[in-house]
Each structure stands twice: as structure tokens, then as C-alpha cells.
Amino acid sequence: VSERAPIVDQAEVVVVGGGPAGSVAAATLAELGRDVLIVDQSSFPREKPCGDGLTHSAVEVLEELGLQALAEEGQPVEDCRIVIAHGTETKGWYRPPDRIPRSRFMRTVPRRDLDQSLLDAALERGARFAQARVDEPVIEDGEARGILLSKPGGAERIDARYVIAADGATSRMRRASGIGGETAGSQVYAVRQYFTTQESLDPVFDVYVPLLYEGGLLAGYGWVFPIAEWRANVGVAYYGPPAGRPRARIRRVLDAFVGELRERQAGRFGELSDPSRPIGSPIAVHFSPDRCELGNLLFCGEAARTADPLTGEGISFSMRSARAAALAADRALRTGARPALGRTVGREFPRLGQNLSLLTRVAVGAADGFALSEAEHQRFVLAVRRVTGSAPDEPGLEATPVRELLADEDERFAESLDHVNERLLDSLRTEFPFGLETLHREVRAGAGPVAAGCALAAAGAHGDELGDRAVAAAQAAELVALADRCFPRLSPRMGSHVAWLNNAMSLLLGDLALTAALGVAVDARARCAAELGAAIRRIAEGEMLDADDLYDPGRTIERCLESLAARAGSWGFLAARLGAIASGRSDDIDAVGRYGRDLVVAHQIAEDVRDLLVGEELTRRRPGSDLREGAYTLPVAYAIEADPELRDGLSSPLSGADAGAVVVRIRESGGVEQAAAECRRFADRAAEAAAELAAPRGEALIALAGLPAARLEQVLGSPAEAATHG
């Protein structure tokens, strides 16, 4: 058909679909001077099923396109409120990162207006638009040559050097191209309807769980988003069974939800009147980085299945993936190089492609029976927030102290660390919920990837180039350090969904990191597997010591040091030796191991002091978290030795206020300073070892030895200041 079809137009790039993804891709390409044609079967403006919410990430893209005015005209949203069973309510769920100014906070803009404005922006930049129904891509010799249009008089053809498919969740281009990726797993559906409210609406979006239907629960949620002071977007999104199985009638689910709102939220909204026609559609989740492109046919937005699998949110991901597709196409046209879109998009949105339906099921389970105690509810809220609260928008390591420090020494270390980071992301990316997100946050927390940095510094000290083996060694070392952060979170309690989920996550993520490390270690050298196995055993033994000592105020300084040597010391020892082995070093490998052990023990003491005094924002650990969890670290042991009465009250969990009082007494007793002194002793030993090992290129080892003291100084001041201020 494509050979017979008359060619009616041509462009460098044809974009199929005029929604946010298509318009952003076209606008980006037009701005780069490309001849770009948008083809969509609709005439604009047109309605579109959506919650109409623009996250701060979406607002950011609009700003980049110079469309901040559009966002500013939208309805501001300042918070998210979760309403459980029309009873318990919690606010404070919308927490953009600190770097986001208030002007970029979330907004709502009806899709009818948003899509029209984005299309206008693309046309103003020089893109062209054609209204036509697109049947399929024209593929010849494995290359996309254009698209085939369905016209009453027969098929017509538009030729192009690149084709970007942005035709939404039910993408014809995707089906016709046979790229696949449709899954037999759960499907997400959403439907929305506008209502006028009798009461004015707060600048808050409401999420309602559980979602009730015909006396049962659906895995999903209902929403009420303000789109004007008296007008609301009301909708439901839920996970249905896999395709082909009977599912709930989506309109009826919405009707049931609206009925509930009328009955149980009348005080908040008053009468809901003037309903619009309800419209709905599936939401395309299950993103897969290897199903974003077929040669010069690129997929973006929901055609690449980029919607957030937990919330169904899709606009920001659509726009970002569209920009990535446009830039990839432009680069390919300039250089002839094949785009690697999946990898780019996958790196930019690491949490996509993970099936988060589990969390929804947990939410449903926790709300089941409508009888959550206040304490249980709080724990549930905290657990969910921990999991979902801070998706890594920028999963690089740029801001981590380890990378900054090594980059100052030699840019090749920074490059290698970035390479390690890419490999870490790859090795932790699974189908499973939030595994990568949770683990990668641990890599970036605190000083950053200390184990990987240590391994690279040890490899670099030998003077060779930092090759693949060094990178593999660093990756394996960091994965072992990660596992050491997972297993200790096991709790003997299994009584609630939250405790059970916590234990399951600790085990599964710990196993994932460990087995990934084992797989990677042999990429460095076979001997690494033996080194790694021995280290894992010693670390597990150290973790057992700590588990035995939980809430034991009789824990001694010696016991703390024993545990530090077994856990931190072992992975430091391992990291440095793996780096050395990978670089082919054999003469002074034991000395390298001792360097790593002393460095990481010093690092751990510094981090223990920081946990006590300032906590860690990225992993949402409040100051004194170890103390409240019964893990009495070195500063606590020193303090108890100086002030034995501190033991009273430490044999059981502390309340927040009590923990604060204990921290004050620990500081007064000099426990923090003594631990800091111990930290510096270990760091000094590492620095001495580094000086002996330094030739010919070991400056990075010396620099890294200064890291623990620098981390301490940030919270305690310099040793002289600390002495002055007590």
C-alpha cells in the first residue's frame, strides 16, 4: 500500500500526535531549525481525559519552553490531602524538593487549554500541522520512511527522515510497528468528569483511598483536583486485571465515587452540579527502555508507556521524554549516529518501568476494614512517604562529596564514578517496585558512593588507566556496601503490613544488591568472587552482633569497634582490595586493604555522629534515628562510659522528645567529641597508609582519607572550634 500511496507531503521529522508529547517534540525540533510536521486526527482545541495536574517537573518543562505564563494562569496547588475511607485525613503529602521555588509548584490547567497552547507554541516556532488519521509508519528495509494516512479516497503517504510517535496510550503506531511491550500484567484505567462545587475549593488536591465498587475494593484511588475556585476535576484511576479479563465498568466506578463524595463529603464541596460528559482512557504504564525506538522511529509520551505506574501522572514524563526524543532525532540527523533514546529516557526516569501496583495493594490492605489505629496509620503514612517521597529526578552523583573530592584530584575519577553509577542503575533495574529508587537514594546519601570511590582510588594509585575492570570492582564494592544498609533494617516484628513490607524490602533489596555484586565481581577478576564472599560473611557476622545488641545500654566501646571493624571495615577492606586486584596490583595488596578498612571505619564513625546530630535528608532519617531504633553507636557508648546514668531508659524505644534529651546529654558527656577523636585516629592511619602507597599516582587515596574529618567538621566545626565550644 505504501508503495502505491501518493506522496502528499514530506518533512525532516514527522510527529504523530498533537498532545503535550507531540507538541513539545515538534517545538523543540522547530527551534533547532528542523522542518517538522505534526499530524493528528483531531481538530484543536479538544477534550482529553486527564486529572489536569501539572507537577513541578511539568511546570519546569513549560518554563524551558518559555510558556511559564501558561502555568502561572493555572490554578495553584499547594498541598495534597489523603482521605482514607472518608474518615482519617492527612495533609502534607505534596513535598517538592527544596530546590523548587514556589513559583514552580504544582498547578492545574485543563487539558483542552494546555494542549492548545502547546500546539500553538510549536506552530509559532515554525512547526507545521496537518489534520489526518495516521494508519501506520512506512517501514522499508528496516527504516521508517514516513507515515501512511487513512483518507476517504485511499491511503496517502508523507515522507520523513525521522518519525516520532506521540500518539498516546492507545498508540496505533506502536501496534502497527510491532515494537511490543504491551504486558499481560495489570492495566491502569482512568476516567474524569468536571463538576461545579457549591463551596469554594482549597488549593489542595484530594486523593481518596480505598476505591469502593459494588461492595468491594479496587486497587486505585479517587481524586478531586481544583481547576478553578468553584470547579473541580473529579476522577478515578485503578488497576484492572490483565487485558482480556473482565474488569469493572469504569463509568460505574466513577459514578460510585461521585455518589460517595456527595454522601460523605457534602460538608467540603456542597452540591456537585453542572457535570461535564465523563471521559476516560487506559493509562500507558510499563515503560521499557528497550522499547522506545525502532531505528529512526522514536516513541515518546504514553506511546512509550511513560506514565507513572503508581499515580498515573503522565504529562511531565510525556513532555520530558518528548524533548529527549526530539534531541535524539536532531543529533542523529546532524551526525548520522543512531539515537539511544531508551537509555536516555530510562536514565532520566529510572522509576518508570517498575510495577508499583504492590504499593497500591498495600494501601488497600492497610485501609481494609477502615479500622487503622492512629499509630498504625502514621507508620503507614511514613512508610509510603519514604518509598514515594523523593524520586531521583537527577540520579547522577554530581552533588556527592566523594565525587566532588575525587573530581578535584583528577577528572578521570569523576568520569569513572559516573560510569559506575550507570552500571549500578542498570544492575538494580528490575521489574520490581521502587527497588532501584530506594537503593540509589542510599548510594547518593551521606558522603555518596564511598566504597566505589575507595575502589577507584586504589585502582588509580597503581598508575594504570581506570578501565572496565576497575569500574566493575567499584560497582561490586558499592553493591556490597548497599546490602549492608538493607539487611540491618530487618525487624523481628511482622505484625502489620508496614512491618512486613519493611522486612520484605530489606531482604529482597539486600539480596538484589548482593547477587548483583557477585555477578559483577567476576567481571573484575575471578579472585574477586572469593574476596567478596569472605567480606559478605564478615559483614553478616557484624550485623548479627548489632542485632544482638539492639536496645542494650550495656554495649561497650570495644563492642562498637568490633562491629565497625566487621561491617564498615570489611567493605572498606574489600573495596580497596578489589580496586587493587582489578588494576593488577599485587605487591602491597594487604596494605591497600588496611587503608580501605581504616578509611571506611573512620567514615562510618563520622556518619554515625551525623546521624545523631543532623540526620540525613535524602533517606529521610531524622537526627537521632539510630538512637531511637536502639542502635547504640560509638558516640553513645562513649557517653554511657562517661555518664553511666544514661543507661536508664535506653533498654526500650525512646519517644522523639526523650531522644532529643538523650542527645543533649550525649553531647554534654563528651561522647560526640570522643567518637570524633576516634574517627580522626582511623582517618590519620588511613592517610599514613595512603602516603606509603601513593606512588606513582595515589593522590586520590590521600584526598579520600580527608573525607571523614571534613564530614565531621561540617557538623562539629574544626577540632579547635569544637574544643572551644565544648
Added chain:
Amino acid sequence: VTLARVAEGARRSASGSLAAAILVEGAAPEEREKPSIAAAARAVEALEAGLRLHDEILDLGPGEDGGDPGIVASGLGGAWLLGSGAESIAELGDVAAAMWGDAAHRIVRARMIEFGDLYDAGRTPARYLSTAELGSGSLLSLAARLGALASGADQRTLAALDEFGRELGVAAQIRADLAALDDPDRPAALRVGAGRYGLPVLLAIEADPGIAGLLGKPLGGEGLATALERVRSAGGAERAGEELRRRVSGARSALDAVSGTESLAEIASGVEADLAEAAE
């Protein structure tokens, strides 16, 4: 506590000893008593036992809010065993260590998929089979290949043993899940109550979609017994048994191209015979 649980688990679980048996029988007769085979068997046992300890914790599910110190011991003990296994396998060199590491990672990924599918009565039989191949299949494939590798087998033999192990692994997993239907008080049945829906349950849902309505939530006692009875009535056991026999047959066929594997074929037949015995 860890030692006690490993010993108890080894008595209850067939898959650990099955992997060790396959490993030894996969080696050439003159190699079977060599230290390298013992080291490989230790590594496979450690992998299976370590991950099984972790599985047992997951299987507990949310229950009474009491507290069991054994949970932490088992969790950390499992990690210790993985480390121990890595040390053992390193004795066999690069290729064996790479095989072991790769299989371990695959098995963990399979467990993650299973965990994500908990309480999902819409899980398809195809998804079950691909996950079982990734998990149990990877373990038995590793065992079969390691034994042969230590005897200097060529690539063609290793490929055949890989297929043998994957097919037999799926069969063994089906056999374990069929045990749920023998007695509602057995651990396999309790796993169904805790949301782990094996092939017999999924095939029964295909035949009688109403069963899905009974599932999707924690079940015990009468509720679980009722659901399992419906699974039996819908022919879940028979259909899963057919799949098991197909897999055993596939495992045996994979051995056709390799000489001296009669004992492995016998092990495969044993899985089928065990099913027949249970049916009687």
C-alpha cells in the same frame, strides 16, 4: 537459630537436595568425588539455603504482632550463606563463579517478581511459568552445568544441560505448588493463603473465574479450605500435572543430545513419579 532453620528447611525442601544431586550426577563418574565437585555442591546448597531462609520470612506474611528474633537471625544468616557460597564457587575459577553469580541474581529477580504478584489473582499462567523458569529453573540449570563444567564439558553439552535444568526447575516448582492441594495445613497451602498463587490455582481460575473472587486477600482456616476445594474441583491439579509432565518430558528430551546422562534422566523421572505417588 540459623543452623536450626537451615537443617529444618533442608528436611522439608526437596529443591536443595535435588540441586546437589543434579550437580553430582551431571559430573563425569570419575570426577564425582573430587574436591571441586564438593565445593560446587556447597556453593549451590548455600545459594539455595540462603535464599530459602529469606523466602521463609516473606512467607510468614503480616501476622500476629508478636515478634520473632529468628526473623533477623534468618535474614542475616541467609546473607552469610550467600557469602559462603561465593567463597566456595571461587575455588572453581572464573567461568563457574560467573555462572553462579548470574544464577543467583536471576533467582532473586524471580523472587521479586513473585513478591510483586502477591495476592494478584489476575496473574497469568504464562507469567507464572516464566518466573518459575527464572527462579527454580536457574537454580537447577546452574547445578547441572556446574557439575558438567567441572568435568570439562563442551558448550553443546552445557547448553543441553541448561535447558534440562530450566525445564526440570519449572517441573519442581509446579510439584511444590501442587502440594498445596494435598492438605490445607501444609506450608504450600498456607502460601496460597498468604497470596502466592501457583500454577494449579491460576489454571483453576482460567477454568472457573469465580475462584478469583475468593482470593486476593489473606486466607486461612475455612476460607482457605474452601478456595482450595474450588481449585481442585476446577481441575487445577490435573492441568498443572499435565504441565509438569510436559516439562519433565522436555527435560528428558534435552538430554538426548548428551551421552552419559542416564542418572539425570532418572532424577527427572523421579519428579514425575513423585507426583504419581502423591496422586495415589
